[in-house]
Amino acid sequence: MYITITPQKLGKTYGQSSASFVGYLEKENQGIEQEGMEHFFNQYGDDISAEEVVKEIDGNAAKLKKIEPKFYSITVSPSEYELRRLENSSNDLKRYTRELMKDYVKCFNREINGRPISVDDIKYYAKIEHQRTFKGTDRQIRENQPYATKILQLKNEVRNIEIGSMEGSIKKREREIAKLESQAPHQQNGKRIVQGMQKDGNQSHIHIIVSRKDASNSFSLSPGSKYKASNVEMHGKKVGRGFNRDQFFERAEKTFDTTFGYQRNFAETYKARKDFIKNPKIYFASLMKLPTNEKAIAFKLMGKAGLPIMPSIPTNQVQLALKVFNRLRSGVDVAIKSSSIGI
Template identity: 80%
Template sequence: MYITITPQKLGGNYSQGSADFVGYLEKENQGLEEGDMEHFFNQYGDEISAEEVIKDIDGNAAKLKKSEPKFYSITVSPSKYELNRLQNSSEDLKKYTRELMKDYVESFNREINGLPISIDDIKYYAKIEHQRSFKGTDIQIKENQSYATKILQLKTEIRNVQDGRAEGNINKMQKEVSKLEKQAPHQQDGKRIVQGMPKAGNQSHIHIIVSRKDASNTFSLSPGSKHKASEVEMHGKNVKRGFDRDKFFTSAEKTFDKTFGYQRNFAETYKARKDFIKNPKIYFAALMKLPTNEKALAFKIMGKTGIPMMPSIPVTQAQLAMKVFNRLRRGVEVAINSSSIGI
C-alpha cells in the first residue's frame, strides 16, 4: 500500500480553485462511452459530476487565505499483491475508500462542538483510475536517461546527414541506436521505458480530493498539520489539534486487511518500513525470524524495491551494498516524512 497526502499546489501557474486538479482526474474518461466511465463518488453518493465536485470544493473555503491550500489530495495505490485480492477493482476500491475515510477522520485530534470528528464532518470526493504512465521522477526513467540522451543525439545526427547538413554513416548510427535501445536497464515488453509510456499490469488506484474546511465550512482540518496530537490553550480554552499520520497509515493497512481478508506480509507493513529507516538491525533480525514461506515472500517483495538482502551479502560486496542500502533508507525516510506509505 502506498498512500500520499499532498496539499493543493499554489502560486505560479496554479489556479486558486480545484478545476485544474479535477480536470486532470477526468483524463481517463476522454473518448469513453458513458457506461465505461469512472465517476466521482463520496461517502453516500455515486456518479457525481466533475462540475459538482468543483462547485462544492471551491465553495467550501471560507476565510482561507490565498496562500493556504483549499483542499488536500490523497492518493491510494495498492500493491499488485493487494490488487490481486480484489474481486472487482472499481467496486472493491470504492468500498475500501469509504472505510478508509473513516480512518482519516479518526486520525484527527480535534473536536467539533465538543464531539470527535465524524465522517459527516468532512467534505470529500474520490475517483478510481486504472492506468498509470511513467513520469520523469520514476527511477526507470532516471536510470534510462543517459541512454535516452545518447539516442536523441544519434537521431539528431542521422537527420542532419539525411538533410545534407552533415556527413556520416547512417547505417552505423542506426545500429548504434538499436544497440542502446536494448542496453537500457529498464525495459517493458521488449521496449526501452520512456516517459509517458503506460505501465503494464493492474494499475488501479484511488484519488481523493478532501476540503480543508469541515462540511459546515467553519473549521479548518489540515492533515498536513505539523502538530502531533496535543492540546494548546487558545482564547482561554484548551483546544485539541493535530493529525496522527502514523495512526492513519497503520489503520489504512488494517482496514484493507479486514475488508478483504488479506494476509499482509512483514515487508508490506508500515511498521516494518519505519524500522527499516530507524533501526535496520531490528528490521533484518525480525525478517530472518519469519517462517520460511513468509520470509521467501518478503524477500520477493523487497527484491521488487531493490533493497539489498544484507544478511546474505558476502563481505567483499558489503560496502557497495551499504551505499545502496543507505540511499534507499534516505528515500524511504523522505516518503514517510511526506506522508507516504511504501518504499
C-alpha cells in the same frame, strides 16, 4: 500500499480552484462510452459529476488565505498483490475508500462542538483510476536514462547528417540506436521503458480530494499539520490540534487487511518501510527473524519495489551483512521517499 497526502500548491501559493485537478482526474474518461466511465463518489453518493465536485470544494473554503491550501489530495495505491485480493476493482476500492475515510477522521486530534469528528463532518470526493504511466522519478526511467541520453544524441546526429550540417554514416548510427534500445535494462513488451509509457498490469488506484474546511465550512481540518496530537489554549479554552499520519497509514493497512482478508507480509507494512529509512538495524533484525517462507516472500516484495536485496545471508555473518545493507540503503533513500507513504 502507498499513500500520499499533498496540498495542491502552485509556486508559493495554493490553487484557488480545484478545477484543474478535477479536470486532470477526468483524463481516463476521454473517448470512453458513458457506461465504461469512472465517476466521482463520496461517502454516500455515486456518479457525481466533475462540475459538482469543483462547485462543492471551491465553495467550501471560507476565510482561507492564499497561503493556505484549500484542499488536499490523498492518493491510495494498492500493490499488485493487494489488488489480487479484490473481486471487483472499482466496487471493492469504493467500499475500501469509504472505510478509509472513517479512519482518516479518527486521526485528527480535534473536536467539533464538543464531540469527536465523524466522517459526516468532512467534505470529500474520490475517483478510481485504472491506468498509470511511467514518471521521471520511477526507478525504471532513472536507470534507463543513460541510454535515453545517448539515443537522443545519436538521433540528433542523424538529423544533422540528413540536413547536411554534419558528415557521417546514418546507417551506423541507426544500428547503434537499435543496440542501445535493446540494451536498456528496463523493457516492457520488447520496448525500452520511457517516460509517459502506460504501465502494464493492474494499476487501479484511488484519488481523493478532501476539503481543508469541514462540511459546515466553519472549522479547519488540516492533514498537513506538523502537530501529531497536542493541545493549545485558545480564547481561554483548551483545543486539540494535529493529525497523526503514522496512525492513519497504519489504520489504512489494517482496514484493507480486515476488509479483504489480506495476509500482509512484513516487507509490505508501513512500519517496516519507515524502519528501513530511519532505523535500518531494527528493520534488518526483524527481517532476519522471519520464518523462511515469509522471508522469501519479503525478498520478492523488496525486489518488486526496487530495494537492494542480499538473497543469501548466513546467520553467522549478520553484522557484515548489515554493513553491506546500510551502504546499499544510502543509495535508495531518495527512491524510497519518492514512492512511499509520506515518510
